[in-house]
Amino acid sequence: MSALDDISRPALSYGGGGGQVVLELAAVTKTYGQDPPVPALRGVSFRVRRGELVAIVGPSGSGKTTLLHVMGTLERPTDGVVRINGVDVAGLDDRRMAALRARSIGFVFQQFFLQEFQSALDNVADGLLYAGVEVTERRARAARALTQVGLAHRAMFRPSKMSGGERQRVAIARALVGQPAIVLADEPTGNLDSATGATIVDLLHKLNAEGATIIVITHDEGLAARLPRQVHVLDGKIISDSAGAVGYP
């Protein structure tokens, strides 16, 4: 039985330990520049538990992109603690941080960032490239991830032959293929029309129901309202969290 036929079998299996904290920010600040210092985050604290689907909402300039970068370990905080799966990021050097990204974090970008020279399948398989997975295994798991996002029939297409919604679904499959602890989606519907955007939100719900922990960063209140938990950000601070517990003791 090929991987493509195996639709009934869940590709993602986040077994056991439901409710465990996978992402924890404690009093995180981020300041750019020295003269004058520009604060982008001023004391952000919140937790995300396994299996959550969270929207981080805020207008542009509110610091949500910086928050994404800090959560995704693409940037180190100026102060405060970031823990991913219980590991304090501050204790990791650049190489170990890269390894952490490769194994524990999946990214979905507004601009998709798919590589035109290779098929959808190989784009998805690249999600496992830096995690040390061997090529045939990468392809097999990519095929399963594409099935999960409903694109099994497009596996051999190049991104340029696909619609925007399909491209974003390929990018989502790439983020999910390594079964990361957290998926960070930065304006995943930003480049899509509203109908297509709605299907992407439906897909995020489905994947979340199958066990993925997803954090969506958006400026779109309508999109945020469709997700179970909303964290509102303004001027580098969390101003409200629908799960309660604003701030951190």
Place this chain on the structure above:
Amino acid sequence: MNVTTASAPARLRLGDQVRLASIGIRSRKLRAALSALGIAIGVASIVAVLGLSSSSQAGLLAEIDRLGTNLLTATNGQTFSGEDAPLPLEAPARVARLADVEQVAHVGLVDTAKVYRSPLIPSTNTNALQVRAASLNLPKVLTVQMAQGTWLNDATARVPVTVLGATAARRMGIGQVAPGQRVWLGGQWFYVAGILRPATLAREIDTSALVGFPAAQTYLNYSSISRGRATVGNPSTLYTRAKTDKVSEVQQVLASTANPENPNEVDVSQPSDVLTARAAAEGAFNSLFLGLGAVALVVGAVGVANIMIISVLERRSEIGLRRALGATKGQIRLQFLAEAILLAAIGGTVGVAVGVLSTVIYAAGKHWAVVVPPEAWIGGIASAVVIGAMAGLLPAIRAARLSPTEALRTV
């Protein structure tokens, strides 16, 4: 989730690294081809220069081998007072009696006679040609064949008949031996019986008009006195074929055998030595073309560096994506460095192929053996790889230094 999140980054497998290195080349084929072209031209010219000089050398050595290395030449030297010291009349016969000598031919330089196309040519226009009396076995000993007509025989050696050396015939404008073809030699007409092919082992024969010893005595007054009677002239040069493994022994005794009274007045040489030296000289690289090849390589390197820098700028978002997917700085650096090396190696391989091909075509035209020294093609590819690494280093470092957030920021 059973992955330990704080572990070290995974190593990329070789196949994955090659695939990553070839992304830029696969996605922009024309650009890659053009930037590899400079390196290809440089390597091709270096390989071709080395290949052609080696093949030409091999051709000359093969020619020497065919002609034999056992020919020794004994030429009359000069006396202490600076006059020409002629070899004794008996010298050829004495040398022929040496146990290790297989054959002896001899010629006598008739320096009183000159050869012209016709009596109308001014006497100063000698074309630097000489007249020599020759023994009848000369072509056999020198392994030189007739280009046209026939060699002298017992009969024609006594009458005004000449055989022209290859260069002599060309300089006098005699392309073929027509019936009744004559040259003005020593103040009278001599009929041309034939034209020799070039005599590689005895270049002086090429610029000579050869006549028989009896004819030289009769018509050109080239004679000597032996036992009170006038006879043929003295030999000026002996061409001796020694047994192949006894060449040095014969060389040692040749002078004293040819002229026992004054052995120091005989110059003995081995013409194949001169040819071997010439082969070595022809094998010396044509430094001008090697220099041009080196310049092309440097220009090619600049081209590759330029393309790689542009490539890093264009592929910022790819770099950002890869960092987000978990690539380390080192993996990004290696990807771009390997791409530059791959690009240069492709150029180097194409260059070696073109260089070898042009050597093969040229050498086939000259009937040389094709010799491309291993250092030429190994060195060609190796220098391309080194140049690629040097050209790719700076762009690769730049790519790795790009911070992931900066790289992901779309323009």
